[in-house]
Amino acid sequence: MGMARALLLRGSESRFLSQTLPHRPFVRRAVRRFMPGEELSDALEAARRLDQLDRPSIFTVLGENVESADETRAVAAAYSEALNAIQERKLDTDLSVKPTHLGLDLDPALALENLARLATLAGGMERLVALDMEASGYVDATLELYRALRSSHANVGICLQAYLRRTEEDLDGLLASGPMIRLVKGAYNEAESVAFPRKAEVDANYLRLARRMLEARREDPGVRVAFGTHDARMIAEIVQLSDELGLPPDACEFQMLYGIGRDLQAKLVTSGRAVRVLVSYGSHWFPWYMRRLAERPANVGFVLRSMVRR
Ligand SMILES: Cc1cc2nc3c(=O)[nH]c(=O)nc-3n(C[C@H](O)[C@H](O)[C@H](O)COP(=O)(O)OP(=O)(O)OC[C@H]3O[C@@H](n4cnc5c(N)ncnc54)[C@H](O)[C@@H]3O)c2cc1C
16 A cells, blocks of 8 residues: 555544544635535535436435434434435435444444435435445444345445455355445555455456456346446446446446546446446545545645645
8 A cells, every 4th residue: 555545544544633624724625626515405406417417426424433322313314304305306316324324333223223214215215325335344244234224125235345355255145136236446444464455456356346246237137236436447447348248338337426537427428328426415524535535645736735725
């Protein structure tokens, strides 16, 4: 792992930085690149604009590792409010949620209760609730949560991370159940014992897993596959693979973060591919934002330029 990436990921876990930096105006200005604003209304306006560009969206309320059951219920209520607003505006928007934000750390039964309620509400609106995958220590509990939810809710999906050595086996275990899976490279600071340390290895694993997912989609159109990446090379390879397998152009979805890879998003939509954009909002954006900087340390220049801009 590069030194800059390691430092930024370490910073994302710092309580001191997360309590001080978000109040600095230059940091707030730089964050606007990746999130339209802190309020639901900001996300709804972004989704409306994206809809006009034929890019449906996904909403995430930022936050993780909450400390009380009441807090998790407040998070669930914020997601319910978002679903009702999405429905009212007829937006094509799904949800993506961090299990620890809904209580996985405190009590898995509480997370399940919160998520089941959300999945029921979203199901009545034909919308998907995807579980994000957090640091490696949460993978088993997240898979368990997903299985419990899926047994009564078809509209629940899960994210898998190509940087983890275990993911190939996890994917095999999931494919038979006609799942909805988003494959990402992985955003956390992981030890070599659990994650591939080199980008080339992560990329090779990403493509190996993507092939498995597309083949499963060909066998069973009920399998929903999404690729959460801005990597133009990965995307070109996946498009080619999908075509070679004889799948229709919109058989898989490319998911990207708001504000990243906009030209690539436009190019994919023009060529008939499905693109969905993840819009994040909320006040707890610090660790999430640091992970975005770590993905591309060149973005730190962006923050520095925001310091001198008025
Ligand atoms: C929809 C979505 C959902 C996600 N959900 C999860 C999750 O649940 N769990 C998890 O661990 N991770 C998640 N991630 C993050 C993911 O793991 C990666 O950290 C992130 O997508 C960066 O990797 P990449 O595939 O874009 O490729 P990289 O190899 O990091 O980058 C490839 C190229 O993409 C561009 N790029 C990538 N990131 C940025 C950036 N921040 N700013 C500007 N350009 C950039 C650059 O051109 C770069 O050269 C999610 C990502 C997306 C898009």
